[in-house]
Amino acid sequence: MTQDPPPRRKVDRDEVFVEFTKSICPMCKTPVDAQVNLRDNKVYLRKRCRAHGEFEALVYGDAEEYLASARFNKPGTIPLTFQTEVKDGCPSDCGLCPEHKQHACLGIIEVNTGCNLDCPICFADSGRRRDGYSITHEQCARMLDAFVASEGEAEVVMFSGGEPTLHKHILDFIDLALARPIRNVTLNTNGIRLATDKNFVAELGKRNRAPGRSVNIYLQFDGFDERTHREIRGRDLRAFKQRALDNCAEAGLTATLVAAVERGLNEHELGAVVEYGIDHPAVRSVVFQPVTHSGRHTPFDPLTRLTNPDVVRLIGEQRPDWFRKGDFFPVPCCFPTCRSLTYVLVDGEPGARTVVPIPRLLDVEEHLDYVTNRVLPDARVREALEKLWSASAFMATETTDAKLRATAEALDCADTCGIDLPEAVKDLSDKAFMIVVQDFQDPYTLNVKQLMKCCVEEITPDGRLIPFCAYNSVGYREQVRADMSGVPVAGVVPNALPLADRLADTAHGSRTLRPDTVAATAEQTP
Numbered sequence: 001m002t003q004d005p006p007p008r009r010k011v012d013r014d015e016v017f018v019e020f021t022k023s024i025c026p027m028c029k030t031p032v033d034a035q036v037n038l039r040d041n042k043v044y045l046r047k048r049c050r051a052h053g054e055f056e057a058l059v060y061g062d063a064e065e066y067l068a069s070a071r072f073n074k075p076g077t078i079p080l081t082f083q084t085e086v087k088d089g090c091p092s093d094c095g096l097c098p099e100h101k102q103h104a105c106l107g108i109i110e111v112n113t114g115c116n117l118d119c120p121i122c123f124a125d126s127g128r129r130r131d132g133y134s135i136t137h138e139q140c141a142r143m144l145d146a147f148v149a150s151e152g153e154a155e156v157v158m159f160s161g162g163e164p165t166l167h168k169h170i171l172d173f174i175d176l177a178l179a180r181p182i183r184n185v186t187l188n189t190n191g192i193r194l195a196t197d198k199n200f201v202a203e204l205g206k207r208n209r210a211p212g213r214s215v216n217i218y219l220q221f222d223g224f225d226e227r228t229h230r231e232i233r234g235r236d237l238r239a240f241k242q243r244a245l246d247n248c249a250e251a252g253l254t255a256t257l258v259a260a261v262e263r264g265l266n267e268h269e270l271g272a273v274v275e276y277g278i279d280h281p282a283v284r285s286v287v288f289q290p291v292t293h294s295g296r297h298t299p300f301d302p303l304t305r306l307t308n309p310d311v312v313r314l315i316g317e318q319r320p321d322w323f324r325k326g327d328f329f330p331v332p333c334c335f336p337t338c339r340s341l342t343y344v345l346v347d348g349e350p351g352a353r354t355v356v357p358i359p360r361l362l363d364v365e366e367h368l369d370y371v372t373n374r375v376l377p378d379a380r381v382r383e384a385l386e387k388l389w390s391a392s393a394f395m396a397t398e399t400t401d402a403k404l405r406a407t408a409e410a411l412d413c414a415d416t417c418g419i420d421l422p423e424a425v426k427d428l429s430d431k432a433f434m435i436v437v438q439d440f441q442d443p444y445t446l447n448v449k450q451l452m453k454c455c456v457e458e459i460t461p462d463g464r465l466i467p468f469c470a471y472n473s474v475g476y477r478e479q480v481r482a483d484m485s486g487v488p489v490a491g492v493v494p495n496a497l498p499l500a501d502r503l504a505d506t507a508h509g510s511r512t513l514r515p516d517t518v519a520a521t522a523e524q525t526p
Contacts, residue, residue, distance in 0.1 A: 025049035026443035057302035062309035071371040074332030076102035105391035105455040125295035133484035146463035155392035191244035205251030221257035223269035249282035254396035271318025284395030285434035327357035441469035
């Protein structure tokens with residue numbers, strides 16, 4: 001007698017489906033459908049390209065935090081102008097197009113593609129290339145004017161590259177920015193010229209004393225091990241970094257240490273970088289950026305990459321006397337999972353520091369919760385925290401100093417604080433320190449939902465403001481490089497207008513849209 005087979009039983013999936021979104025194929029950059037799933041308390045993005053198959057990447061190392069971050073999603077601000085029309089949808093219409101959800105907190109101008117390093121890891125793929133270019137005075141002025149037209153009074157412009165200090169007109173470009181309604185200029189550099197040319201550093205210091213304006217240094221600083229430098233930058237730069245920072249201190253310049261963090265390489269150095277930054281007189285903040293796998297990068301596994309919550313956890317593990325998980329909060333102006341930060345008050349001498357995160361002295365969550373908080377907290381404190389928890393926040397600027405002071409006046413310093421708060425408030429420029437964790441999207445992790453609220457924009461020579469992660473991932477960088485150099489570049493955005501045509505369109509106003517024309521434009525768009 002034949003025995004009947006056991007009845008089939010349904011089984012649950014090993015993951016929770018959270019949302020449907022759009023992304024791109026990391027191979028051909030074609031927009032594709034994607035889904036976000038939770039598995040083992042981590043967040044993954046999965047997508048399929050008809051030509052290249054299925055891809056999956058880890059996008060956030062803490063599923064619980066990912067879901068909870070929604071309440072920190074601040075309503076976006078409409079820019080004064082848009083530069084492009086809605087035609088094919090995000091991410092193909094950058095930018096900014098009328099469907100973008102946020103203005104530009106930070107504008108980036110890449111003045112060149114040349115560099116005095118050939119880093120094994122470089123999202124801009126800079127270095128000695130035959131398709132390189134440098135912008136002119138006229139182009140820089142046009143880019144700055146496009147930024148001001150979009151923002152009115154802009155908060156921060158960053159000059160980057162390539163290596164911007166190699167451009168023979170970089171000081172003139174900084175002067176162009178300081179002559180416009182732009183509050184702060186940041187110079188993104190590897191520090192080699194700062195270490196070897198004290199006259200150049202002195203000229204930067206002079207410009208940092210302009211009334212109502214500031215010039216700050218955004219310095220690559222990946223760690224202290226020789227291996228870290230050689231595998232990320234291709235050579236040992238430790239002595240250059242030290243001299244660059246010492247020269248900045250002498251010239252009265254403030255600096256942010258910016259560490260690219262790669263799993264299995266320098267993740268053990270995070271606490272040491274924070275401590276070094278707190279102790280050095282020129283440093284006012286540290287930014288940790290999990291490595292972006294676009295441009296030039298070493299082999300990697302997208303399922304094991306570092307994400308923001310991983311970096312926050314490592315900081316707490318390496319300096320448990322200073323930090324814990326709840327000290328960092330999402331930044332509300334961009335999509336909240338993109339950036340987290342905290343501010344600390346510092347007292348004492350090196351080796352015997354008292355470090356107290358401001359979120360332990362003030363209920364930051366109460367003020368930055370835009371969804372579940374039914375009672376509007378103190379409006380003055382909320383406005384100050386919104387400016388501090390922003391992509392435009394840079395230490396030693398008048399805006400950040402003023403908002404820190406307003407926040408400090410609301411602090412509740414219990415006996416366990418360990419800091420003389422009235423004295424700390426008097427001298428916030430020396431007592432306050434900022435730590436940022438920023439995970440930029442790459443072709444493997446790009447999520448259009450996040451991209452549409454990006455507030456860090458690349459300003460192109462033809463006057464577009466393109467979200468930073470789209471610029472590096474979708475093909476816009478290759479498009480601009482091909483336009484500027486005249487050399488064909490693989491990965492250019494399909495059907496892109498040539499540069500001359502886009503400039504002609506912009507000159508005739510057909511690609512500059514004001515907010516009051518958005519509705520009419522949307523009606524006319526098929």
